[in-house]
Amino acid sequence: GQSLEQPSEVTAVEGAIVQINCTYQTSGFYGLSWYQQHDGGAPTFLSYNALDGLEETGRFSSFLSRSDSYGYLLLQELQMKDSASYFCAVRYSGSARQLTFGSGTQLTVLP
Amino acid sequence: IAGITQAPTSQILAAGRRMTLRCTQDMRHNAMYWYRQDLGLGLRLIHYSNTAGTTGKGEVPDGYSVSRANTDDFPLTLASAVPSQTSVYFCASSDSDTGGTEAFFGQGTRLTVV
Numbered sequence: 001g002q003s004l005e006q007p008s009e010v011t012a013v014e015g016a017i018v019q020i021n022c023t024y025q026t027s028g029f030y031g032l033s034w035y036q037q038h039d040g041g042a043p044t045f046l047s048y049n050a051l052d053g054l055e056e057t058g059r060f061s062s063f064l065s066r067s068d069s070y071g072y073l074l075l076q077e078l079q080m081k082d083s084a085s086y087f088c089a090v091r092y093s094g095s096a097r098q099l100t101f102g103s104g105t106q107l108t109v110l111p
Numbered sequence: 112i113a114g115i116t117q118a119p120t121s122q123i124l125a126a127g128r129r130m131t132l133r134c135t136q137d138m139r140h141n142a143m144y145w146y147r148q149d150l151g152l153g154l155r156l157i158h159y160s161n162t163a164g165t166t167g168k169g170e171v172p173d174g175y176s177v178s179r180a181n182t183d184d185f186p187l188t189l190a191s192a193v194p195s196q197t198s199v200y201f202c203a204s205s206d207s208d209t210g211g212t213e214a215f216f217g218q219g220t221r222l223t224v225v
Contacts, residue, residue, distance in 0.1 A: 008151075031212060042201060042216040043154065050212075087153060091212065098144055098169060099214055103153035 004102035022088035032071045033089045117217035132187040134202030143185040147198040
């Protein structure tokens with residue numbers, strides 16, 4: 001199957017900026033999404049990129065470079081509540097519209 | 112409140128028993144999915160359905176079956192549970208008319224097979 005790579009852990013302090021990278025296999029790529037999951041909770045949608053460039057939503061931004069098969073999630077002005085797991089997910093073209101998820105990045109925000 | 116409801120929220124099941132995890136959505140989404148989440152492995156797709164009446168296999172379908180008799184319901188059945196099926200199971204849906212870019216997840220079912 002298709003595979004995605006993202007760091008397993010990232011640690012940062014409150015108020016800082018952190019970038020979580022994601023690389024993916026190119027074949028059949030349609031778009032890159034990001035999800036947030038707090039411990040014991042359900043994944044929730046953060047952003048989606050189908051075209052190259054930066055998408056900004058408040059403190060969170062997501063970037064995609066299709067030529068590099070690479071994207072990242074940028075979190076600014078980190079808050080303690082941002083401590084969670086962050087998953088990149090790729091939608092591949094074809095008859096099925098399912099998302100393939102990376103293994104997740106555990107973000108810990110320190111005071 | 113619109114969304115996805117999963118039941119039960121948790122279950123301890125004896126190996127060899129049959130179990131159906133229920134999933135219902137009221138958003139009229141065409142596409143629905145079942146994922147399992149294991150520590151360090153992220154979310155892995157078990158089965159999916161693009162529309163009522165159709166289903167497909169995901170990355171880890173063995174030991175599981177699904178049905179999609181209508182738009183709202185997408186039950187997942189373990190015919191004969193084994194300990195390796197201990198996991199957290201998430202049901203999700205997306206609106207295929209928008210390209211399915213955003214998936215909405217239920218709160219999950221924590222299943223322990225002993």
